[in-house]
Amino acid sequence: MEFRDVFGINKPVMAMVHLKGYSGEDKRRRWEREIGIYYRNDVDAVIVEDYFGSVPYVLQALEFLRDAYPDRIYGVNILDEPEMSMSAALEYGAAFIQVDSVCGHLPKDADIHYGNMMTELKNNRVLIMGGVRFKYQPVLSGRSLKEDLELSKERCGAVVVTGEATGVSTDEDKIREFRSILGDFPLIVGAGLNDKNASSQLTVADGGIIGSWLKDGHTATGEVNEGYVRSFMDIVLRLRERCI
Secondary structure, eight states: OOHHHHHOSSSOEEEEEOOOOSSHHHHHHHHHHHHHHHHHTTOOEEEEETTSSOHHHHHHHHHHHHHHOTTSEEEEEOTTOHHHHHHHHHHHTOSEEEEEEEESSSOHHHHHHHHHHHHHHHTSSSEEEEEESOTTOOOOSOSOHHHHHHHHTTTOSEEEEOOSSTTOOOOHHHHHHHHHHHTTSOEEEOSOOOTTTHHHHHHHSSEEEEOGGGBGGGSTTSOBOHHHHHHHHHHHHHHHHHHO
């Protein structure tokens, strides 16, 4: 599945649904509220992730999306479980999965099996967005960044670049370096997008994933703030007009 076929729009924005909550019912109330805020404020897709919740809650949220928003784009990231993410996407109609690292984080011997698995997963009609030199991931491949990025093209349909941590702005030199190596292969900024850097970073990249900035306190633990979502998307919509 090609990145541009999934989104069909310039500079798509994907917002995180982290499954925060103190009980099953509280989690459900929160994800229904968050998804509603995102979609009515022009966010292009949501990503359901087991950041605060467990896999059963991921599946429940995907079921909700399938039933309540059948015409919307959504994805899934079950952390460190790309096969499980793909299975969930296929069952619940998600258009894409996010994998925190598709290349570079394993020693060469272990990477052979992992690479075969990722290549097989890519044969499904679900887009894979894969991290390279991703936050919190080690670099153990023994390969150069250029080698890992070239190899990543065989394992995913879009590369995700981040800084050092959740909510921390991705260094713009790193984004440009990835772009220079990848050429026109889809590149996504995966962390640290905000109102101040969105225009400059999304001018270089093809899209972005955002979570913390859209919440109270601009932290992952905050509540999604509709005003923040609207403000950010207004910036993105103006950027799209300039990029047409």
